[in-house]
Amino acid sequence: MLSRRTFLLASAAGGAAVATAGLHAAPAPAAGRDPEFAQLLDQFFREGLRQRPEGATQLGLDTGADADLRARLSDVSDAGRAAARALNRAQLARLAAIDPARLGAADRLDYDVVLYTRRATEAVQAFDFGGAGYGPSPYVVSQITGAYQSVPDFLDTKHPIATAADAEAYLSRLAGFAAQLDAETGRMRHDAGAGVAPPDFLLDLTLKQLTALRVPASQALLVQSIARRAAAKGLSPRYADQAARLYTATILPALDRQIAEARALRAGATHEAGVWRLPQGAEFYAVALRTTTTSSRSAEEVHRFGLDQAQAIRARLDQLLRAQGFSKGTIGARMAALYKDPSQLYPNTDAGKAAAIAYCNDRLAAIRTRLPSVFSRVPDYGFEVRRVPPQTELGAASAFSQPPALDGSRPGLVYFNLHDTAEWPKFCLATTVFHEGLPGHQFEGGLALSNRDLPLIRKTGGFSGYGEGWALYAEQLADEMGLYDADPLGRLGYLKFQLFRANRCVVDTGIHRYRWGREQAIAYFVEQEGEAPGFAAREVERYCATPGQACAYKLGHSVFTGLRSQAQAQLGPRFDIKAFHDAVLAPGRVPLDILQQTGERWLAAQARA
Known part of the structure; x- marks a missing residue:
């Protein structure tokens, strides 16, 4: 049931795509943290932010020095994908230069978690096909993946329009939406050439949604949204007019090209549901x-x-x-x-x-x-x-x-x-x-x-x-x-x-x-x-x-309940549900193997107390 979701608090692969900032100076590291390591994590954070501007907007942090992000969408072109792979490799290299044994306990946990995400991202990026939805997807466009189904709702409900600058940024993102559509249509064609295309029933759903989105500018959510919200703030009606022109001139043609590609794929689609049928399908499933x-x-x-x-x-x-x-x-x-x-x-x-x-x-x-x-x-x-x-x-x-x-x-x-x-x-x-x-x-x-x-x-x-x-x-x-x-x-x-x-x-x-x-x-x-x-x-x-x-x-669920049962059995009447929840929540989101280790260390400390 997951922004599992337009913005995921998501998979390990998605963990590399950190979403937020807007902070104009790195926050001071918490007590006991290594300042140089804290600076490195802040650099990683900002590098990821520049690749995923939507996240900054979603969390309300595309302001100040990061205000330019409000006018941008992620680069999903081949060049953008290559840049993401290069950045991940560079970050892995910088992590490899650190001796984790020299870090304190809190920093070591951060190191292990961030290293895990970068390795997981590397494993997903090794496949030259697909995109992301609730997690790694073999299909860049489907009923649940692709800019066509995420960007309209994002612009309508997450992109703020309170000022003229916000409205200009919205128009910039409309142009970016058209570019995203075309980039993903190109990837659909690329992936199909490698033998990777959605099954017929997913393409049927995708085509229904694409054709439902393809309406005249006067009926389009993307145009109505800026018209309604700009008027509510007393902004010029020219923004709605410009949005309608952009929509007609760039977005509709891009949608038509994506619909045509989806129809071409549907003509030769299989009904087989699983990724086992794809080249590298078994390997992809293991990684996913x-x-x-x-x-x-x-x-x-x-x-x-x-x-x-x-x-x-x-x-x-x-x-x-x-x-x-x-x-x-x-x-x-x-x-x-x-x-x-x-x-x-x-x-x-x-x-x-x-x-x-x-x-x-x-x-x-x-x-x-x-x-x-x-x-x-x-x-x-x-x-x-x-x-x-x-x-x-x-x-x-x-x-x-x-x-x-x-x-x-x-x-x-x-x-x-x-x-x-x-x-x-x-x-x-x-x-x-x-x-x-x-x-x-x-x-x-x-x-x-x-x-x-x-x-x-x-x-x-x-x-x-x-x-x-x-x-x-x-x-x-x-x-x-x-x-x-x-x-x-x-x-x-x-x-x-x-x-x-x-x-x-x-x-x-x-x-x-x-x-x-x-x-x-x-x-x-x-x-x-x-x-x-x-x-x-x-x-x-x-x-x-x-x-x-x-x-x-x-x-x-089995890890959380297993740790709690283990703690209740060992601690008996000394078990404190609030302390247990603090133990598994305070370290933040971690892979399950690390959660198991963190919980066992807490339990050992409780048993000794």
Whole structure:
């Protein structure tokens, strides 16, 4: 459910693409830190920032000395890709010149994490095809990857228009959008020549979204956005006029070229879903699985892990379903019946969708008051739930979150895809709010952003194994905090989504290692957990476009819960849940292997105390 997402707090490969700054001088290193190493990390941070201007805008830091970034988009051309590879190699060389044994404990952790991201990035960059979405993708343009599906929403909701300079920067980015489209169309052609192209069903979705975006300037979101917001600030109407001219002269032709290329690929596309069919497909999947989960488990091990986890969760679901009067049929059949309960369905209308979002915001408010009982520190940022924009619903994930602006000027956002409200019955909403919002992604991300002990490069990087593992643990924590004591159906929803994450491990590896087809993968979700077919289809299609990432959730969850169980067993009555949470959250986002080591060191210190 991941900006897993237009901006990821994302995969290890994405960790190299740090997103933020706007700080005009390097912050003073925390006490006990090596000043020279702190300076090096700040240099890395700024170098990454210059490559990813969207991130600076998203966190509200494209100001002052970095104000030029507000008028730019990332360079996705061949030259830009080559520059990214060169920068990563140069940073690895600078890290290799450091003797990590001479660093203090905090600096050594930063060194290990940053080195991990650069090595992971190098492994992904070794493949001369693909792009990025929720993680490494073999397809530069798909239903979930590509500028066409990320830039319009970014410009509409993240690019500020408060001044004439902002409006000029918006126009500059419109021109940059057209350049990005053409660069990615060229990469589509390049990759297809190497035997790498999306399957037919992904191209069908991509073409639907591309053609939906291709409307006259008078109807285009990109034109309407600047017209509406510039007028609200009393700015000249010429900005809207210029946007319309730019859109007609550059963006529409670029969209037409990308649509034509997608149609050409569709004419010869296969229906095979997995990357196993691609040149270097097995190698790519191994790298994608490793970099997105940060686990060293093989595809075969992940598949078995998912099957074992699912079996245990189904046993718990069976008991709870029987208690609610659902005793006949498989777990999947009984959950499917619950999905059809009229009392749990919101009307598939704008009013019904608004009611669903209101309920989600209520759950967000309800849990916030309980957080101090299990956490010693709570982020000050605001958070809210919104609906996925209708124009991107078909390809968007079912739910995801985006971080707040670092200065608090924009809240952290949780998005629900309400294309069909039948896919989101009421009993399934709360646990997803806790996963995406509090105490999940927004909580963990907010703590990282406000952590004064972390350098900026660590605050703004991320790993799916850690982030998604924590968010899944947060769902469990909400149950332990009593949020379902008066809501037994909500507890069923919580366990249903635990089962969903276990099944993801089975399905993702099934597609890419064991050669499952799209329909087989969708049927598995429907049969095993009663999943809504449309929901299951979008999830499966996402895994086809971004292999491996879906496995990060349950693998990460198992590390957090394993460490907690180990601590409870060893410490007994001395176990303090707040201290445990401090131990796994204070170091910031780390690969799972490093999280395991960090947790074990904390536990050893507690045992000695």
